Amino acid sequence: MTMANNGQPELRDPVTVDVSPYARAQTFEGWGTSLAWWANVLGGWSEERQQEIVDKLYSAEQGLGMTIARYNIGGTKDANDPYLDYGKAILSYQSEDGSWDWSRDANQRAILQKIQTTADSPIFEAFSNCPPWWMTCSYDPSSPDGAAGCTTGGPNGGDNLRDGSEGDFARYLVDVLRHFRDEWNIVFRTLAPFNEPVAGWWKYRITKQEGAQILARQQELVLREAFDALRNAGLHETSLSASDESFVEMARATWEAFSDETKARIPQVNTHTYNDFSYDPTAFRQAVHADGKKLWMSEVGFENGEHPVPDSRSMSGALKLARGVAKDLKTMQAEAWVYWQAVESDVSTWGLIFAPFEHNEKESYRMYKQYYALANYSRFIRPGSAVVDVQGECSLAAVSADADRLVIVTYNESETEPAMHRYRLRDLPDPAFCGKVRVYRTSADENLAKLEPIALQDGTFTAEVPPASVTTYVIEGLPR
Incomplete structure (x- = not known):
């Protein structure tokens, strides 16, 4: 793992994860x-x-x-x-x-x-x-x-x-x-x-x-x-x-x-x-x-x-x-x-x-x-949620039955390496869609802990996924 001058892990450029809220598969x-x-x-x-x-x-x-x-x-x-x-x-x-x-x-x-x-x-x-x-x-x-x-x-x-x-x-x-x-x-x-x-x-x-x-x-x-x-x-x-x-x-x-x-x-x-x-x-x-x-x-x-x-x-x-x-x-x-x-x-x-x-x-x-x-x-x-398309085997995404809420769940199996993801919502009717992303995490020291929300700007947000963790991102008011 690369270390910065301050001794903290140095994160690589974020990996883009495309999420397609309107590309729906099965109803759950x-x-x-x-x-x-x-x-x-x-x-x-x-x-x-x-x-x-x-x-x-x-x-x-x-x-x-x-x-x-x-x-x-x-x-x-x-x-x-x-x-x-x-x-x-x-x-x-x-x-x-x-x-x-x-x-x-x-x-x-x-x-x-x-x-x-x-x-x-x-x-x-x-x-x-x-x-x-x-x-x-x-x-x-x-x-x-x-x-x-x-x-x-x-x-x-x-x-x-x-x-x-x-x-x-x-x-x-x-x-x-x-x-x-x-x-x-x-x-x-x-x-x-x-x-x-x-x-x-x-x-x-x-x-x-x-x-x-x-x-x-x-x-x-x-x-x-x-x-x-x-x-x-x-x-x-x-x-x-x-x-x-x-x-x-x-x-x-x-x-x-x-x-x-x-x-x-x-x-x-x-x-x-x-x-x-x-x-x-x-x-x-x-x-x-x-x-x-x-x-x-x-x-x-x-x-x-x-x-x-x-x-x-x-x-x-x-x-x-x-x-x-x-x-x-x-x-x-x-x-x-x-x-x-x-x-x-x-x-x-x-x-x-x-x-x-x-x-x-x-x-x-x-x-x-x-x-x-x-x-x-x-x-x-x-x-009643619909599973939707999202890139990467570590992420799962679904849209609620009323089509208002998008949920993304990402896990990181690495015991030592954090991951930085840039989540990009595709095919939005409103490309300028903004808001807040609610965040919940389970790790060795967290049990579905509610974290500070992340800003969603133009259908995109960036988040760090710590080692050995499962994180849920919730976006309300999905454009239709």
């Missing part, structure tokens, strides 16, 4: 999180503490302003299953004999109900990690050890939905959705029957969480049965989404393996975006859009890199998150962005919020930097 539906498994634990906390957490995530005034929640329909038999980690046993509402117990999964449901009354116009998606235990390939009614029908994966890591159970599995999921609608007034917009179904890591008694390999051929059978079951149950407000594969490359392969008949039953394609950042989602996006489907980024998480003690100043996970958001919304053009576990325990740094799941009688929690970095996006790019 919102931010969200999956409820497995944190809601299964925190739903047992005090009512006051539960609401605090929900407000941190779903309140537009006090929190991240999320609007999407993915509810996990469980398949496990025993809350104390020894092959599942603490909190990860999401119980099946139905038993092998066909009877139902709607008192199960009360904790996760309690969080969902609080989200329903907290979020602005919430969108609910139901998803399954594994079929009910008696539909799995590992199920053996004569097993003497009580662990038959393991929901962590199939024998030898193989398939874990028994042939011939596709219809039963689909109807189980739909029956749960119908009960939620009729008895609890909760309507799911979409049903996602699978979770990372071709990943290859769901193994019998090993994986420590629910999971099932279900390859494309069998996925098609489930999807056709689920489509018919939704119609037969009168759930016309619920449609199907698939297939929630782990990586974009897997998602593309599965989607292209589906017949046109199957694709016609699926209005929304979900993918996770784990793996490294070298993937190019362009071909996948083009395939999905060519088929006229909505595209969601339905799960991802970013580790903070400080096991097992979290570092409250570490920006490691926050910068990975920022990079993921920018790529998923700019290059893949995802219409929603959903985090995996918004709350994680002391054995992991993947969450937005740190809260020990066990031995936490005080119900204590605190935020990771990932939380504030996501706030740099979610507090300002609201549902």
Whole structure:
């Protein structure tokens, strides 16, 4: 790094970043999180503490302003299953004999109900990690050890939905959705029957969480049965989404393996975006859009890199998150962005919020930097916004639904080098557009800190982006 005579970093000439507020791509539906498994634990906390957490995530005034929640329909038999980690046993509402117990999964449901009354116009998606235990390939009614029908994966890591159970599995999921609608007034917009179904890591008694390999051929059978079951149950407000594969490359392969008949039953394609950042989602996006489907980024998480003690100043996970958001919304053009576990325990740094799941009688929690970095996006790019064109992989831009506000978010991954950017708004109806740019920053020492505004002159402003930071710029009164 070049140093000036006063010992301070010497900034290079600013890099011009062109922003085109009128070159619009997808309309963004919102931010969200999956409820497995944190809601299964925190739903047992005090009512006051539960609401605090929900407000941190779903309140537009006090929190991240999320609007999407993915509810996990469980398949496990025993809350104390020894092959599942603490909190990860999401119980099946139905038993092998066909009877139902709607008192199960009360904790996760309690969080969902609080989200329903907290979020602005919430969108609910139901998803399954594994079929009910008696539909799995590992199920053996004569097993003497009580662990038959393991929901962590199939024998030898193989398939874990028994042939011939596709219809039963689909109807189980739909029956749960119908009960939620009729008895609890909760309507799911979409049903996602699978979770990372071709990943290859769901193994019998090993994986420590629910999971099932279900390859494309069998996925098609489930999807056709689920489509018919939704119609037969009168759930016309619920449609199907698939297939929630782990990586974009897997998602593309599965989607292209589906017949046109199957694709016609699926209005929304979900993918996770784990793996490294070298993937190019362009071909996948083009395939999905060519088929006229909505595209969601339905799960991802970013580790903070400080096991097992979290570092409250570490920006490691926050910068990975920022990079993921920018790529998923700019290059893949995802219409929603959903985090995996918004709350994680002391054995992991993947969450937005740190809260020990066990031995936490005080119900204590605190935020990771990932939380504030996501706030740099979610507090300002609201549902209904249009993602617009901006230069550079480090910047993301969007215009509000009323076309009045332009939001630009830029991250700097360098640990030592600041960056100087000259942001230039293109194709303005009024080239002399002037005003103030509001600025918010997250860094090792700042948590969505509101900074001094910057002058906007003739549609241009210049700003320094410090090392290891995420900065949001907000411009009101965009010319039309």
